[in-house]
Amino acid sequence: MSWDDSTPWSERVFGALPYLLPLMDAIVYGDGQYIMRQFPTITSIGLLPIIPFVQIYAQFIRLIPFAGLILFMGLFFAVVRNENISRFIRFNVLQAILLDLILMVCNLVLPIISQGIQLELLTETLFNTIFLGIFATFAYSVFKTVQGQYAEIPAISNAVNMQI
Structure with a gap:
């Protein structure tokens, strides 16, 4: 499904930001494990822009019990179920x-x-496989979202379309 050029930049940015959540959770599979140990320069350059977000997220998870569940429920009920927010962001x-x-x-x-x-x-x-799959999905989704288009991921996008 394609979106036209009339998508405001604010919606494009707010549509791309949530993809940081799965990427930050996938870093566990790369950080200190296999791929980042084998290719430290490439992965550090590729992940350099999100390091501040990862540090804030890690502190948030450590300080607040059930922070992941709270964040999940907050995003789901405050954004996805809110009809006042554009369909693109939801x-x-x-x-x-x-x-x-x-x-x-x-x-x-x-x-x-x-x-x-x-x-x-x-x-x-x-x-x-898990880390690279999520990283590739993150890059694709952010790229398509910044273009103002829906990022079509097989099976997942179908489930999202049925829910929205």
Whole structure:
């Protein structure tokens, strides 16, 4: 689904910001693990612009119990369910929330898989795939949103369209 050039820049910026949430949660799979250790220069340059957001988010999570749940509920009820906010922003916020939910499932399942298999290569492959997948989705979504278009991610965008 395409959006025309009449999308205001403020909506484009507010539509792109929520994609930081799944990216910051995916850094766990890259930071101190495999890919950032193998390619420290490339990943530090690629993630340099979001370092202040990551630091603020990390402090927020450490200081407030259930901060992730509070943020999730706040975004869902204050933005996604608010009919006064444009559909473009609500679409992007809900899509970012669903990406973050996928990461939450990975956070629950991967420790079980990595302990049960005990293969470093498989664990490294899983962690790198998750990090690179979320990073690519982040880059694509932000690029499309800044252009004023909907970022169509298979299956996730269909679920978002059914909810909005």
